[in-house]
Amino acid sequence: MYAYALKSIAQPDQAQNLVQETLLSALQNRAHFQGKSSEQTWLIGILKHKIADYLRLTYREVPASQLVEADMHVEQFFDNADYGHLAKAPGNWQFNPAALLENKEFWQLFQDCMGRLPDKAAQAFRLRKLEAMQSEEICKILGVSSTNLWVLLYRARLQLRQCLEQNWFKQ
Numbered sequence: 001m002y003a004y005a006l007k008s009i010a011q012p013d014q015a016q017n018l019v020q021e022t023l024l025s026a027l028q029n030r031a032h033f034q035g036k037s038s039e040q041t042w043l044i045g046i047l048k049h050k051i052a053d054y055l056r057l058t059y060r061e062v063p064a065s066q067l068v069e070a071d072m073h074v075e076q077f078f079d080n081a082d083y084g085h086l087a088k089a090p091g092n093w094q095f096n097p098a099a100l101l102e103n104k105e106f107w108q109l110f111q112d113c114m115g116r117l118p119d120k121a122a123q124a125f126r127l128r129k130l131e132a133m134q135s136e137e138i139c140k141i142l143g144v145s146s147t148n149l150w151v152l153l154y155r156a157r158l159q160l161r162q163c164l165e166q167n168w169f170k171q
Contacts, residue, residue: 025050
């Protein structure tokens with residue numbers, strides 16, 4: 001459960017707190033467990049709700065300084081101030097996707113690249129691509145509009161692409 005929580009929020013202390021809250025909630029509500037699924041599935045379901053509640057609370061209000069900071073990094077990807085065209089086309093990555101899935105070094109670098117993203121963009125990407133959540137649910141969790149979610153995902157992809165190209169695919 002801890003690994004799942006850590007993957008979802010990338011904050012070790014908060015992941016531990018959420019797992020503890022999950023276990024406490026499960027103990028308090030054990031009479032409601034109907035046995036229709038395994039105990040592990042039931043606990044992960046509780047943990048998912050705890051994570052969603054935490055993210056909703058965390059992203060209700062974002063300081064203006066974080067919004068400005070997030071926009072500062074995007075300019076480097078475009079050829080003019082209008083953000084009309086990419087300044088540089090994506091590189092031609094020659095790799096075997098199956099081999100990358102097994103490569104622990106790649107996943108460590110991927111986590112490092114995710115850590116460089118602004119918090120909200122990282123959470124949006126993590127929830128959409130790694131957790132496979134629907135856009136509507138992510139919008140509710142992060143407290144953003146669907147348009148803002150699209151922008152967050154787009155910017156996260158741009159920054160991840162740049163990080164991976166610089167640190168992995170140019171090797």
